[in-house]
Amino acid sequence: MTSTESIRGIIYKDQPCWIPSHMNYGKLAIDRMLRAKDKVALIDGKTGQQITFVELVQLVVNAASSLIRLGVKRDEVVAVCSENRTEFLITTIATWCSGATVTFLNPAYSKNELEHTISISKPKYVFLSPETHNKFYSTIVRIKIVEKFFIFGDSVNDATISKFNDLIKTYVNIDNFKPVSDPVNGLAQTALILYSSGTTGLPKGAKLTHLNLITTTNQPSHITKDLVFLSNAPWSNTFGIMSTMDELVHNRTIVYLTRFNIEQYLSYIQKYRVGVLLAVPPLVVALTKSPIIQNYDVSSVEFIYSGGAPLDLGVINEVKQRFKGLKHVLQGYGMTEVTGTLTEETDTESKPGSVGKIAIGNIVKIADIETGKALGPKQEGEVRVKGATLFGGYIGKNLKDELDDEGYFKTGDICYYDEDGYFFFVDRIKELIKYKAGQVAPSELEAILLQHPGVKDAGVIGKPDPMVGELPTAFVVKMPGSTVTDKELVDFVADKVSSWKKLRGGVYFVEDIPKTPSGKILRRLLRDYLKKPVSKL
Structure with missing residues (x-):
């Protein structure tokens, strides 16, 4: 194999990772975004509002400075409970710069799920949108964990809630800004708490470190061509936030949706001449079944990148019939516990039906379910992983309890790989x-x-x-x-x-x-x- 190595059934990408000495993912993100300067970073598909990379960084720096001035400390948890909106990302990156830990409270949660996740992460600060304020504010207050609330926008008039706009209005010179006076211990400090998908019960809080997040920036962009990306994935879940941050640090323009409507979705493709769709499998399936695609010009779409669950070859072939300019439907496979991506296809390395090759920062073995022995090509077994992207464990649990005797995290997924190093997903062990x-x-x-x-x-x-x-x-x-x-x-x-x-x-x-x-x-x-x-x- 060329870019992927295999020794006795252990598969890894043989490429060094660049890690900055400051070990702060927020600092790294703004440094990368400043490279693009006046290029458009984000477009709100619904309103058409645009923000450039330098404007986005300026607001992040303003917000981070305000958080530090307000006394937000290292290891304190800041929660964002909002639909996709630009303030969501500003708050998230600013929190990393402040040295605190960020977590997301999914606006689609039931009140029971909301209470469960808050009890896990125990946020001291919560940022709400007007919509989630109406839905969840009284519930969060009743839990008596959160000490201070902030609100996006100006539609809520409540003297007990601080306005996000007040955090970003004080100008701070970007060149003089330094994230947290106390250097971050990126090897161990939790930067982000995400929640496992909850397919088998209530979600668990997974701790991702600054090192985990920084390592993902060494993974190449899926697409080498400079195209406009469209995403409707909620930023409150792993695929949504990691795919969005990946494209921002690679200086891609992203059109985002607050909520999904297929007619609006197709109209945004036409309006913004979108070249890449970041799409979860249910959306790809919906595009193959929808009769209204013919009413829109989707000829600009060259790539679809799908993650979250595997796509069948039949669906891939069918969607190619709908999008005549489509060159590739690329897939990735990952999970919260490996900071998003474990394997991925790119526009230069892909194979029909596969979920790609090992991403930088991961070491993988396909293990016999009974013995744990590493298996060779085309032998189905459990995916077990370690490396720089492996999370810091679940809140309240010892990571060692999740590992096998060789220190590999047991994912519970069944896959196999071929002689070229491409992986193929089979299913979950518990779901067979x-x-x-x-x-x-x-x-x-x-x-x-x-x-x-x-x-x-x-x-x-x-x-x-x-x-x-x-x-x-x-x-x-x-x-x-x-x-x-x-x-x-x-x-x-x-x-x-x-x-x-x-x-x-x-x-x-x-x-x-x-x-x-x-x-x-x-x-x-x-x-x-x-x-x-x-x-x-």
Whole structure:
């Protein structure tokens, strides 16, 4: 292999990482952004409001100086609870510069999830948008953990809440600004608390260090050409914030959405001549199914970069038919615990169906599930990882409890790699369906179901059976106007799979497939569906 090395089944990218002596990711981010000066950094797709890189840095420096002056200290937690808006990123980068730790409270949380995450990270300061203020303010106050609130915009008039605009109005000379007088210990200090996807229960708080974040800046941009990026991924989740920060430090212009509407999405592609779509899999699937694409000029789109969950080759081929100028659909595979990206495709290194090669900063082995022994090419096993991107552990838990005997983090994912170093995702260990002696990957059956013209979305789980273990069972969202039947879909899948993979548990029609913001199916909720009367599905 050329750029990827493999020794006795251990795979890594043989390339040094550049780490600045100050070890502050916020400082590194503003230094990188200043290279682009008057180039547009962010465009609010809805309002059309634009901000250049130098303007963005100026506001970050103003906000960071205000936070330091207000007494925000190292290791104190600052939470941002907001939909995507420019103030979100200003606050985030400014917090890093101040030496404090930032976390995100997802505006899509239920009140129970909000209370759970606040109890984990215990933020001293919270920044709210007008929308999240209306939704969550009284709940957060009742928890009695937060000491001070800030509000974005001017629509909320409450003397007990400080205005974000007051933090950024005091001008500070960029050249004279120095992040935190006390140097950051980037090896150990937590810069960002993100939450695991919660596919198996309530999320856990994962601690990412400055070193973790700085290492990701050594990973090359997915696209070498200077194109406009469009993203609707919430910045409150790992894919959203890491993909956005990656493009900003590589000086790309990003058009962002506050919330998703497919007609608006397509209109932004046309209006801003977008060249790259940063898209989670449900969005890519929606683009393959939507009949209105033909009403918009999407010829500017050259690349789609998808992460959060794997895309099937059938979906990739279908979306290429919709976007005539599309050169590549690139995929990446990662998780919060490795600071976003573990493997990735780029416009210079890609292979159909793969999730790319190892990203800089990761050391990976594919391990036999039973013995932990490292496996060779084309052998399926658990992904285990260590390296400079590996997180600092979950809040309240010892990281060593998550590692194997050789110090590798056990991800619970099943993958294999080929002789060229490209990785292929199979499924989660806990999500594999065990039918008699065979194992069934739900993602394989979901990909087949999505090929049917009457299927808008699908999710597959195992239905417990005392005789055979589990029966592959599908939940399906029909396309509008479709008359497809459950038997038709059972037969459709049966023609394309081995006998043990047939949908012996049947097909249930539902209104939607529950998913995380990054596109992972919440199979535990699908299992709950099985406990309901058939008439309630």
